[in-house]
Amino acid sequence: DADVTQTPRNRITKTGKRIMLECSQTKGHDRMYWYRQDPGLGLQLIYYSFDVKDINKGEISDGYSVSRQAQAKFSLSLESAIPNQTALYFCATSDNQAGGYTFGSGTRLTVV
Amino acid sequence: GEDVEQSLFLSVREGDSSVINCTYTDSSSTYLYWYKQEPGAGLQLLTYIFSNMDMKQDQRLTVLLNKKDKHLSLRIADTQTGDSAIYFCAESIIADTGRRALTFGSGTRLQVQP
Numbered sequence: 001d002a003d004v005t006q007t008p009r010n011r012i013t014k015t016g017k018r019i020m021l022e023c024s025q026t027k028g029h030d031r032m033y034w035y036r037q038d039p040g041l042g043l044q045l046i047y048y049s050f051d052v053k054d055i056n057k058g059e060i061s062d063g064y065s066v067s068r069q070a071q072a073k074f075s076l077s078l079e080s081a082i083p084n085q086t087a088l089y090f091c092a093t094s095d096n097q098a099g100g101y102t103f104g105s106g107t108r109l110t111v112v
Numbered sequence: 113g114e115d116v117e118q119s120l121f122l123s124v125r126e127g128d129s130s131v132i133n134c135t136y137t138d139s140s141s142t143y144l145y146w147y148k149q150e151p152g153a154g155l156q157l158l159t160y161i162f163s164n165m166d167m168k169q170d171q172r173l174t175v176l177l178n179k180k181d182k183h184l185s186l187r188i189a190d191t192q193t194g195d196s197a198i199y200f201c202a203e204s205i206i207a208d209t210g211r212r213a214l215t216f217g218s219g220t221r222l223q224v225q226p
Contacts, residue, residue: 004154033213040120042200042218043155058213090154100145101214103154 003027006091006104013081013111021076021107023091029102030095032074034058034066037088037106046089049074081111116217118201123223130188132220134201137182144177145202145214146186155200158186188222196224 004025013019023032030051035043035058045058047066055066063085065077078085088108092101115137124130136144142163147155161168161175161184168175174187188195198219204212 035216040218042116043216045213045215048213092155100143100147100157100160101155103147103156105152105154 002105004091004093004102004104006089006107008107009105010108011110013109015082015111017081019078019081019109021078021089021091021109023074023076023104025072025074025091025093025102027093027095027102028071029093030071031093032068033092033094033101034064034074034076035090035092036060037090043090046076078109078111081109083111085109086111115205115215116201116203118199118217118220120218121221121223123225124191125225126191126193128191130186130191130195130222130224132186132188132199132201132222134184134186134217135182136184136201136203138203138205138215139179139182140205142212143204144175144184145204146173146175146184147200147202147216149198149200149219151197158199191222191224193224193226196222198222 007022033048034046044060049055049068067075088106090106091104094101117135145160146158149155172189176185198221200219201217202214
């Protein structure tokens with residue numbers, strides 16, 4: 001099993017719909033992150049959480065919300081999806097900065 | 113991420129060396145990273161370097177850090193077709209919340225010609 005699992009792998013949704021992307025990890029890491037990847041723009045940080053009660057906005061949090069249900073679970077919600085939120089979304093975990101991050105395989109979201 | 117810049121594309125022939133360059137802006141970065149992304153996959157950590165080091169070598173990979181110029185490079189010796197991927201440079205920065213997080217460059221697509 002993967003260390004960081006994202007579901008779904010692919011999703012097509014309509015404008016205005018609420019959608020949740022889920023992430024679970026077996027690394028035992030305290031820190032979890034959500035990034036968005038657009039072609040030519042690299043990865044942009046949406047939200048991050050250093051423990052269950054510590055949630056922080058990243059550089060592009062507008063239109064997104066998160067929930068850290070447990071140490072191992074961190075979900076990302078789009079309250080009302082819009083087409084420019086079409087992107088590849090990655091969840092990542094870390095225990096400290098030195099070791100870098102472990103990434104999930106990504107969720108490809110298309111908003112039509 | 114605007115704080116980390118990379119060229120978008122590099123093409124080399126199999127067996128040659130590849131050098132991927134990156135510039136960053138945050139002088140307080142403690143660690144700098146190189147990640148590899150293969151098609152349809154997430155990012156895989158290749159290597160990282162602590163900011164008080166100038167060089168780190170790991171098999172075919174050599175990382176050079178010029179802290180004065182805020183320049184990081186990744187050299188891949190004897191490049192193989194399996195090295196074709198997107199390579200991301202990342203630095204750890206202090207976000208507005210006072211917490212450290214990684215910020216990534218736009219990625220360099222390495223194409224290895226047989």
